[in-house]
Amino acid sequence: MNKIGIYYAYWTHDWDADFVPFVSKVKQLGFDILEVNSGTVTKMSNSERDRLKTEAHKQGIELTYCIGLPHEYDIASEDSSVRRAGIAFLKKSAEAVKYMGSKQLGGIIYSSWPGKLPGNKDKRAFVDRSVESMREVIKVVEDCEVFFNVEVVNRFEQYIMNTSAEAVEYVERVGSDHCKVLLDSFHLNIEEDDIHAAIVTAGDRLGHFHIGETNRRAPGRGRMPWNEIFAAIKQIGYQGAISMEPFLMPGGEVGRDISVYRDLRDGLDLDEEAGRALKFVRQEIEQA
């Protein structure tokens, strides 16, 4: 059975947070993994990292990492100084993940988030620059023995890759087993003709998987075709992490950046809802 995680920002209004209290929270709810913001961990001192690492070890919780790079670190940028800054930040991020004793970092690490293709520009030049930057980053990722997973997101959030096929082409061009694909059911639902086929297309290139309903409610509340998704996951023999990313609360940086404009909690207790979704996901995987 795949290990199941949840993203800390389900509970926060800000991207920067103290992750330590969330370790015991997700443990009590029954999760295997807490997914945190790699930007915050990259900026931490070693003693701050030690505090989080110790707590995760004590609770038996694995940590995975996610980020949408800010514009100043866009490794696809036309501005070489921006690309240099992004490459340096991603190298530091790989070293931070290694320091934590963790393995997986993913997200929009190939450009910036949210990212729109500048008008009248050829996308291919941006993809080429991103691949070239990532080839440099991935050497450090390999040395650190960690994995960078490029997340396929919908057209309203990024332009470099919107489909599983585009992501596979990207990681093949990067040419390292340490650069893999991150698929997310929320984004798959918007862009793919066939969700099952998209997961099969990623195949053994799949390095991480995000789940959520079509409106980013927790799994089990909407019309996401879970049986189709988990059957595909089983078909390709994916053994990696499955991390849920529900976003229910409007307000703050998180509500603003995720475009949560209405309260999706509907009176639900967030902890109970996460626990319910976890049971639902484990049951769906078993039945698929």
Ligand SMILES: [Mn+2]
């Ligand atoms: Mn995601």
